Amino acid sequence: MSQSTIHRVEFKTNVVHINDVKQRDLARAKHLVAGHQPHGPKAKKPQHPRKQDCDGSSEIPVTDNGVTYLVNCGLGEPATNVSLLVDTGSSNIWVKDTSYQVTSTSTDTRKPFSIGYGSGSCSGTEYTDRLTLSKDLVVENQSIGVADKCAQMDGFDGIFGCGPVDLTKDTMAPDASNPNGIATVMDNLKSRGEIKIECLGIGYAPTTELNAASGTLCFGGADPSQYTGDLNYVPITSTSPASQYWGIDQSITYGDMEIMAECAGISDTGTTLILLPQDAFNCYQQQTGATLDPNTGLLTVTQAQYDQMKSMYFCVGDQKYELIPNAQRLSRNQSDSPDAITLAFMSMGDIQNDGLCFINGYAFLQRYYSVYDxxxxxxxxxATKYTYATTN
Structure with a gap:
């Protein structure tokens, strides 16, 4: 069993222009609402919510790329460094074939794999290989998809899926040896005694620096040093398709006005913005006085309007999570002008349904430590020390 030492690695970053944000988030939301996998964390037997701390866990940092977060890993021996997008909405690890080098630890299983995402898909062949997360955290014989066909990706080499094993079902040809899906990183760490519980803690920090290591992944539980106050849990929602992912029930108020009644949605690291039902989005726009920018399709406000903005409150279980006005705006490094005030919200529009009404993306997750158990x-x-920061 490894000790609860924090393990860190270096990162790189990739900033995507603000014009790409809405299109990518809408494509991903459409894919999630469609329920692309008929399995999810709800398939695990639920228990009463309980706290899990980072006991016997390992932690590595992640980097904000302006739209998503990237983690640097090593594949094979000697290791080839790859930069992978952290995604709680999927569970496979895969890389482009041009980023993968076969070494002495690589085994071609000759099994085809195929995974669909909102912005495209990928397919190729499964390998098992050594995955190095840090010098003290190495996973042997990890399933790695090597994609010879995939959607265009700029600034990263593949996907680091952090979801439950159920989301790996149907990503490869049927195999009697894997009736419950492909073993994830968490599965392998747990089976080898590296962690005590399959639980992932994610902490981010809002930043305007383009190459800043601005977050950590904690394998095996939550890291108390990354948050302040209490860590509060709620069960995965029973409402589908949100229940297939990291789904929760939530309501939202702007100031003291409720703009979204309680409904089901998801917490998703693969989404940049906060997506709201159309009615809630319309109400938010009216309350802030924001207008739609014709170039980005996102809400913008003047400095005078921004100065009058109120806090939002995301009500989950019996807790309220506040987003101050600064947390409601996109980072300046994603705008054409550092003085532009673009808000981090968009409408689900026609793709919403009663089973997945909202998505808490990075704009929310940068301000709160999140744990996926x-x-x-x-x-x-x-809450974290960044919850009320005025960094954006």
Missing amino acids: TANAQVGYA
């Missing part, structure tokens, strides 16, 4: 089918949030 597969073992107990629950999601946890906690």
Whole structure:
């Protein structure tokens, strides 16, 4: 069993222009609402919400690329460094074939794989290989998809899926040896005694620096040093398709006005913005006085309007999570002008349904520590020292 030492690695970053944000988030949301996998964390037997701390866990940092977050890993021996997008909405690890080098630890299983995403898909062949997360955290014989066909990706080499094992089902040809899907990184760490529980803690920090290491992944539980106050859990929602992912029930108020009644949605690291039902989005726009920018399709406000903005409150379980006005705006490094005030919200529009009404993307997750507990089918949030920061 490894000790609870924090393991860190270096990162690189990639900033995507603000004009790409809405299109990518809409494509991803459409894919998630369609329920692309008929399995998810709710398939695990739920228990009463309970706290899990980072006991016997390992932690590595992640980098903000302006739209998503990237983690640097090593594949093979000697290791080839790759930069992977952190995604809680999927569970496979895969890389472009041009980023993968066969070494002495690589095994071609000759099994085809195929995974669909909102912005495209990928397919290729499965390998098993050594995955190095840090010098002290190495996973042997990890399933790695090597894609010879994939959507265009700029600034990263593949996907680091952090979801539960159920989301790997149907990504490869049927195999009697893998009736429950392909073993994820968490599965392998747990089976080898590296962690005690399949639980992932994610902490981000808002930043305007383009190459800043601005977050950590904690394998095996939550890291108390990354949050302040209590870590509060809620069970995965029972409403589908949100229940297939890290789904929760939530309501939202702007100031003291409720703009979204309680409904089901998801917490998703693969989405940049906060997506709201159309009615809630319209109400938010009216309350802030924001207008739609014709170039980006996103809401913008003047400095005078921004100065009058109120806090939003995301009500999850019996807790309220506040987003101050600064947390409601996109980072300046994604705008054409550093003085532009673009808000981090968009409408689900026609793709919303009663089973997935909202998505808490990075704009929310940068301000709160989040925990994804597969073992107990629950999601946890906690405030951090950045919750009320005026960084954006």
